[in-house]
Amino acid sequence: MLDVTARYFAVFREQAGCGSEQVATAAATTGEFFSEVAARHGFLDAQVRCKVAVNGELAGWDAVLSDADEILFFPPVAGG
Numbered sequence: 001m002l003d004v005t006a007r008y009f010a011v012f013r014e015q016a017g018c019g020s021e022q023v024a025t026a027a028a029t030t031g032e033f034f035s036e037v038a039a040r041h042g043f044l045d046a047q048v049r050c051k052v053a054v055n056g057e058l059a060g061w062d063a064v065l066s067d068a069d070e071i072l073f074f075p076p077v078a079g080g
Contacts (some may be wrong), residue, residue, distance in 0.1 A: 001026055005070045006037055016041040026077050029062035030054060033071060049076040 006018040015035070026037070027033035030052045037043070050076040052059050 002065055002067045002069070004033070004065060006033075006043075007034065007070060007072045009072065009074050011045070011075045012041070012043060015043055025065070027065060028066060029061065030059055030071060032062045033065060034061065034073065037073070043075075050074060056075050 008016045053072040
């Protein structure tokens with residue numbers, strides 16, 4: 001198990017009911033971790049429409065997680 005910090009922005013923050021949380025996870029990648037927290041918090045946006053960053057750097061959904069990482073999740077941005 002890894003201990004990581006999940007940070008949520010915009011609608012994800014609203015759906016999670018918090019801006020960040022410490023999570024113990026068996027997920028190996030950012031994509032697996034997104035699926036885990038999306039199921040827990042009921043995120044409605046598809047992963048392919050969202051962005052992820054690890055420790056402040058944009059990453060792909062196949063990025064490997066390490067203990068103490070900070071994972072940031074950004075929902076799609078609506079323009080107008």
